[in-house]
Amino acid sequence: MKESLETRFAKFLEHTVGAESIDALHTPSSNDPKMADYYLADRKIVAEFKSLNADQMAKGAAVVDEHLSNKEEVIFGTLPSSRITDSPEEEKALKHKIQDKMTTRIKKVCSKANKQLAKQFEKLPHLATGVLILINEDNTSLHPSMIAERVIDFAASQPRSIHYCLMIFESHKIKAMGKLLPYPLLLDLTRSARQRRSLGFLQSVQWQWAKTYGHTEKVLSDERNPIAYFPEDLTFGG
Known part of the structure; x- marks a missing residue:
């Protein structure tokens, strides 16, 4: 039986230099708040996983x-x-109303992850950068652009501990080498030079994961040249 995307990516991350599973480091009691999932880059980065399984x-x-x-x-x-x-x-x-209604849960996901990252920061003797890792294996109702917009809105609206969002989607693919292949998306939500020092490390993680799907060239994305993910449109009715 094929392992879930979350399990596969977690195993991949555990082989990344400087990665540590936070659960493996602690024995939480029933009174402890939910911890974040991973330390990365020798504890300079704290990562929290969230899976987007619910069809919207x-x-x-x-x-x-x-x-x-x-x-x-x-x-x-x-x-x-x-x-x-x-x-x-x-x-x-x-x-806009459809998108807003379908992505309401993303705001809740961001809020919960934000609190978990902030709590984990308190356990470190130094400042750290937070990354929210969103996992979407086969939920085609949530297009990457919809999720990205909601995450960016959350990040702009308040002080927060989410400085990057790495979107690991297999539900949507891009056209590359004559095929449709998954490709991870990294959102840079930083506000300081210190936080931006983590960009190179996370871009490396993004690219190493992209290569597991067979990519041989990096795909750059910006507002003028966004990545086109397929399927593109939602269809209601039948």
């Missing part, structure tokens, strides 16, 4: 159903959002 399609479908009900319309089969809205502005607002 029903939440998006509920938004569409409400929209159609308000218009007193009934559709059979599937239609693009442009066919159930009266203007580009209305379509944009509907898509």
Whole structure:
């Protein structure tokens, strides 16, 4: 039986130089708060895993159903959002509402991870950098761009201990070498030069994991040249 993506990535991480499983270092009592998962780079980085297993399609479908009900319309089969809205502005607002509803849990995931990382920082005698590692094996309802936007919003809204987000997705793939292959995405959410010193290490982890899928060239991403992940669109109805 194939091991889960979280198990495979954890094993990969454990062979990274300077990686330590925090659970293996401690024997927590029932009163202890949930600890973060890993120290990386000789404890300069603290990492917390979160898996995105829950399908969120029903939440998006509920938004569409409400929209159609308000218009007193009934559709059979599937239609693009442009066919159930009266203007580009209305379509944009509907898509935003769908995305917001489907990614509500991501805010909760970030909040919980943020607290765990902060607690782990307190146990170290030096300042550390925090990385949230999001694992998505086969949940196609959560597109990487949707998750990235919600994580960035969380990071911008408050003081936090999440300085990077490494998204390990097998649910969505990119086109490379004539194939569709998974490719990890690293979000840089840093605010200080000290935090940015961890970028090279995390980029190395990102690339080493990408190579396990057969990649031979790095894929760069920015706002002008975003990575296109497939499948791209969510389809409601049937």
